[in-house]
Amino acid sequence: MKTKSLTVPELMFVIATRAALAAGVALLVSRRLSDSARRAAGLSLMGIGAVTTIPAAKIAFRRKPPLSRLKFAG
DSSP, X not given: OXXXXXXXXXXXHHHHHHHHXXXXXXXXXXXXXXXXXXXXXXXXXXXXXXXXXXXXXXHHHHOOOOGGGOOOOO
């Protein structure tokens, strides 16, 4: 298993994008709000979550291991 190292702000950004996407989907399938309010809020949150997924994925997948774990030839 590969280990990724993220800073706290990077981790919070990744978590926030997932939460926004999930909240948007949850609002779209719920029945507690009026149809127009539910659709507007759900699509907005889902859109924000989807658009911010690209930078979050770049952060998570392009992160290099900490210097202490790098192996040097010598």
